[in-house]
Amino acid sequence: MKIEIATVLENKLIASNIWKMKMTAPGIAEQYKGAGQFIQILVQSSWDNPLRRPMSIAAVDGDQIVIIYKVFGRMTQVITEQEAGEELDILGPLGNTFRWGDDEFTPVLVGGGVGLAPILNMYGECTAAGQNAVLVIGARTGAEHFIDHEPQNNVFLATDDGTAGITGTVIPAIAISLKNTGKPEILACGPEPMLKAVQEFAAAHEIPAQLSVESYMGCGIGICQGCVVERVNGNVSEHSYHEKYSLVCIDGPVYKSEEVIIG
Amino acid sequence: MKIEIATVLENKLIASNIWKMKMTAPGIAEQYKGAGQFIQILVQSSWDNPLRRPMSIAAVDGDQIVIIYKVFGRMTQVITEQEAGEELDILGPLGNTFRWGDDEFTPVLVGGGVGLAPILNMYGECTAAGQNAVLVIGARTGAEHFIDHEPQNNVFLATDDGTAGITGTVIPAIAISLKNTGKPEILACGPEPMLKAVQEFAAAHEIPAQLSVESYMGCGIGICQGCVVERVNGNVSEHSYHEKYSLVCIDGPVYKSEEVIIG
């Protein structure tokens, strides 16, 4: 990991409220290990909002990295104002990756909201490696989608309002997508309610799953102890340490579905 | 007085570290009463530096106002980054004005450092009114001057290092300028040591003088009581109020020299 002053190459709106930024960050690109890892952006020098903002790496191409982000509050708004040529202070690559490589399983990649980036990244890595993968993307409405519903190519969209792809949450879409999938393994990233639903679905259908979870981060590098997620069956005796809680920034953000308590 | 969103028309470096900004501010321009008055600039929406910054009005032309400022610290640096077309939140016009109009006296206008603006403004007002005036401007070095030393036209420059005009502080320059001036009245604005020297000079030579003083301002409109200057012979009994101290933002910034204690 390192702190690097990246140069913005491109920053554009790609769907309703969803932006994509490409930047040059050779040091971080070089150390990058795979989909799931993230960077911490120091959005501005002002201390009005003191903390860096975590953003998953959506793609790495040579010395360039890409993020895909949703405008959520003040700092994501400020990120949209960055123009090509401007500099951005970023720290990365951080965290672990989705684990795959077992040809027996077909990755079913499930993303929604702010969780699109690592899922699209994973999809790209699968495609590049010649691995068949299923992509399921959820959104509230069609305008938030920037790829097409192509069930024939194993790309499934879901929208709450039915304006694109399958109507409903990602769960019915996953169910449909599984019809032609031999041995699926779900890899998911998205808002808490989505992750919770995926977790329950995977458990009910005994499908292995990995979840990339979100957490409020102070440092991103294990020195503040702020970013914990609760582990399932954590040993809660007084003598336990990091058995009940796990640091998302270094142990995660990707966990086996049965390992963590969501929400 | 009013709060107005001004539009920057021009913002440029006019001498070493000295900038000039022209902006459209019809409401404030309309209420403007004369040289000495100032505005309070909300430089940025961030709360890193919470307070507005006071800047004297250097000129008013129709619905435009001009400020001349020296880069001193962080906020004056940020002001330099404002570009034509951008908006600036300003409050004004505030404070009182230099008082003149008695033809018997020749205004000797003395300015230095951050105190140039009201002095040049006053000079402009004299010229426009056909009133003869003497201008004495001090600086550390020639590069900080943006007008020429023209003793024949009653414009005197002084520099600490002798690189332009008369060598030394404004005091010897004032002394020289007074040679051809019948009944002078000094009107001065500048850093504390300069004002103090002018005050002593005026007292010693029994020349009437008005000083525009500086003070750290919280509000600019009389509601914080932060900006006080000490009055001479202030009644310090327990029953006094605003006899010992005066609010620079509403009673000032211009005081009779014998009225205030500088430094």
Add this chain to the structure above:
Amino acid sequence: MADLGTKIGIVDFENPIFVASGTYGYGTEVSELADINDLGAIVTKSITRYPREGNPPPRIVETPSGMLNSIGLANIGVEAYIETMIPLYEELKTPIIMNIAGSTEAEYCEILEMTESASSNIAGYEINISCPNVKAGGMEFGVDCDLTEQLTSRLRKLTERLLIMKLSPNVTDIAAIGIAAERGGADALSAINTLVGMSIDTTNKESNIHFGFGGLSGPAIKPVGLACVHKVYQAVDIPLIGIGGITCANDVLEYVLAGAAAVQVGTANYRDPDVGNSIIIELDTLLDKNNMGSILNLIGKVQLGS
């Protein structure tokens, strides 16, 4: 239109956005810049028995997300207040809350009695027992439960108007002081006054505040104000007025959820003397958008984990 009305003791206020003592002068100075008649209430600058010139400059300095001040309770004194200010308030729609400071119990009482014996429409009194900057500021009361209770009960006997005790955050246990004031008969408590702070000019080694220490205000102290309000809320039954770092409607809601029935805006007035009215409009929209109904339903409703 959401219902912004709130109630403190016997007084109904049209909205919960007040301006804080010392940050709005005597109330009428800013009428050129703000529609002061729309504010929930105006709390006027601390008034002492005799006029005070205040402390030597420098009196203020900005700090990260805040500022320090040591004005030293500069004010016109109670006699001039009664003569020159109270008549102006007759023409205002906005309720006026008179803030009082003193150095002895007798002094607080004298000021309140003098004001009560004059005819006035002021809505009530806020008692400053928490000014960190001068001895006359009552800090010795604000840090002591017994003195607070005794002062409150003496003042209580002198007026039927709203009696609000203003608490200091510079104590080990603010809830205990709040309980003492409640026991003494206060109608309400306001919190917080400023935190003791310091700032130094390293270029000349001088303190940026003449006497060294000043009072910290502004967004920097908002978390401290919220914690103080919530601690006192858990301890007393009388209404609270939240103060500290408020700049927008969201801040107001935070204070209400922490336990405040109304709030006071201070430092933010210096950036924008009309910020109170902007907040009222913003709050109306915010409550409507979230279907939150009356703020009275939200007081103290913050949910903590178990």
Add this chain to the structure above:
Amino acid sequence: MADLGTKIGIVDFENPIFVASGTYGYGTEVSELADINDLGAIVTKSITRYPREGNPPPRIVETPSGMLNSIGLANIGVEAYIETMIPLYEELKTPIIMNIAGSTEAEYCEILEMTESASSNIAGYEINISCPNVKAGGMEFGVDCDLTEQLTSRLRKLTERLLIMKLSPNVTDIAAIGIAAERGGADALSAINTLVGMSIDTTNKESNIHFGFGGLSGPAIKPVGLACVHKVYQAVDIPLIGIGGITCANDVLEYVLAGAAAVQVGTANYRDPDVGNSIIIELDTLLDKNNMGSILNLIGKVQLGS
């Protein structure tokens, strides 16, 4: 090169820039990002008798110019610290100061004794009697003069290494606690720990910190830290370590002028884990530029008006 060397009790430090407990882990985590060997000292995360998981999330939230945390003293416990951390420190040039927290006097003593009986190169101990977030954090000591003096003198008997008591700003009279710790035999005092604060998510009415209250840190509290250091400086003769909101060399100089012989950088590490080293370089330049000489000549030299 200015002379950045400083002295606290019996220990000489190459420079006065330390990193604060809880903001730099156990000291070695950031070695990939920062040259940790150039720091004046590293104060490690509070260690308790037994490992602690800490509080449920959310544990942190940002605030204007600061942040709240309620980590709940999550740590590996003294046994693991001795086994796994102390050996790592043998390879460090930087002095390590071990921060200790406990819920009883006996517990503090036991932790210190266990550490003393192991072989180690740690430079000293910082005793956390000021964690606002958990009962085990010693706050009951930090607000009480007698308990502070007694705890200090018991610990004093157990070690000849540097003994630093870390003070809380959440008290009425921090100088009194400082005097008590000095009387108990502390070599030095560090101040401040975090201020109690709160933050609320108004969209769901939930506290942004699981249990409600958290500790406020960052530039927002710098004025409070400076005031506390100066108050304690006026009251005691032992050296002080200034903490609170430091982000640059100018902040360091402010603390030194207020009375600190060294400082600790906390929250700023989260934005830039190498900020300590940047500050050292900046401080060197600043001292040279202003011909200020050694920082030892500047300690407590702030000039106040009279």
